Amino acid sequence: MNSKSRFHLRRAMTVLLGCLAASLATVSLAGDFSVAPIRMFLGKDRKSDVVTVKNNGTTPLQFEIRPKKWDQDADGKDVYSDTSELLVFPKLLTLQAGEDRDIRIGMKIPPGAVESTYRVFINELPPPLQSDNSNSGAANVGFLINFGLPVFFAPIKPAQQLQISSLSVANGKVSMRLTNSGNVFQFIQEMSVIGHDTSGAELFSEPITDRYLLAGTTKTYTTIIPADRCKALAVVELSVRTDKTSANANKNADEHSCASEQTETSPAETPR
Numbered sequence: 001m002n003s004k005s006r007f008h009l010r011r012a013m014t015v016l017l018g019c020l021a022a023s024l025a026t027v028s029l030a031g032d033f034s035v036a037p038i039r040m041f042l043g044k045d046r047k048s049d050v051v052t053v054k055n056n057g058t059t060p061l062q063f064e065i066r067p068k069k070w071d072q073d074a075d076g077k078d079v080y081s082d083t084s085e086l087l088v089f090p091k092l093l094t095l096q097a098g099e100d101r102d103i104r105i106g107m108k109i110p111p112g113a114v115e116s117t118y119r120v121f122i123n124e125l126p127p128p129l130q131s132d133n134s135n136s137g138a139a140n141v142g143f144l145i146n147f148g149l150p151v152f153f154a155p156i157k158p159a160q161q162l163q164i165s166s167l168s169v170a171n172g173k174v175s176m177r178l179t180n181s182g183n184v185f186q187f188i189q190e191m192s193v194i195g196h197d198t199s200g201a202e203l204f205s206e207p208i209t210d211r212y213l214l215a216g217t218t219k220t221y222t223t224i225i226p227a228d229r230c231k232a233l234a235v236v237e238l239s240v241r242t243d244k245t246s247a248n249a250n251k252n253a254d255e256h257s258c259a260s261e262q263t264e265t266s267p268a269e270t271p272r
Contacts, residue, residue: 032056033095035122035147040105043154048087048106051149053122055095062125063093065103070117070150072212076219085109086118086151107153114183114215115155119148150212158184162242164249165218169236172225172259174206176238176249179218186213187243193223194237203229213242230258 034054042049055061069083087106095101105120124144161182168175174193180186188210195203206223213219225233233253240247 033061033124033145035149038149040120040149040151041154042105042107042151044111044156048104050102050104051120051122052100052102053093053095054100055097058097059127060097061095062127063095064123064125065091065093066121066123067105067151068119068121068148070119070214072214072217072219074218076213076217080119083118085116086120088120105149105151109153111154111156113155113157115158115185116153117185117214118151118153120151122147122149152185155183158182160184160186160244162186162213162240162245162247164238164240164247167236167238167249167251169225169233169251169253169257171256172227172230173222174225174236174238174251175220175222177218177220178213178240178247180213180215183215184244185215186245187211188213188240189243190239190241191221192239194239195225195229195233196235196237197232198234203232225258227259233257 034056036052036054040049040051053063065088067083067086067088068080069085071079071081073079085108087104087108089104093101093103103120103122107116109116123146126144159182161180163179163181164176165179166175166177176193178191191208191210193206193208195205197203204226206226208221208223210219210221225236236251236253238247238249238251
């Protein structure tokens with residue numbers, strides 16, 4: 001899916017929210033909206049652009065627009081923080097049924113040595129409360145959508161480098177670490193662990209699902225080897241393909257590769 005694709009959100013459900021759960025008496029069915037593009041790319045020659053939000057429903061919708069700096073921590077988890085590096089306008093948006101409006105997004109800093117990454121959250125706001133004498137004490141709560149638009153601000157000199165920094169096979173599991181040692185993000189399109197027997201025939205293929213690996217980030221992944229195939233396992237292959245590059249690595253299996261009944265139940269092996 002490229003940056004010109006359209007993000008389309010349709011909602012036909014409700015959520016129960018904490019202390020309101022006991023008082024909910026009715027179900028509300030909300031409309032839907034779309035956002036295009038679903039990713040934004042900025043750089044030294046294009047420091048601003050627009051994203052279009054359209055109300056495809058039959059009732060007015062309100063949104064709050066909030067920019068956030070987007071990083072990933074030592075465990076590869078997304079971390080968001082307030083930022084003044086990104087300008088968005090407007091910050092509040094009301095769309096009538098069938099109406100669309102542009103949100104302008106612009107950079108307030110020059111490009112650096114590493115790609116700067118952000119998300120612009122387009123948060124749907126709840127509609128104004130309406131009194132209903134026929135349902136006194138009841139509360140309607142619609143399912144609200146928050147969409148985080150990824151915004152990438154290119155570095156002065158982009159460089160991409162993806163590494164499989166470790167691959168191990170033990171106790172019926174395959175563990176791997178994937179490192180983005182370049183200065184631009186990698187979007188993981190396909191990642192899988194493939195087991196082969198001594199003849200090279202494929203025993204199993206386990207997909208691993210992920211999306212963004214930001215510059216400088218390392219993530220650890222673990223997958224279970226199918227128990228009925230493990231004894232015949234000779235080689236494990238990790239295959240990764242992103243929007244920019246690919247990486248592969250192999251690891252030979254040994255006597256410690258498969259989990260035994262004792263290993264699975266031993267308290268010493270319990271993850272901490």
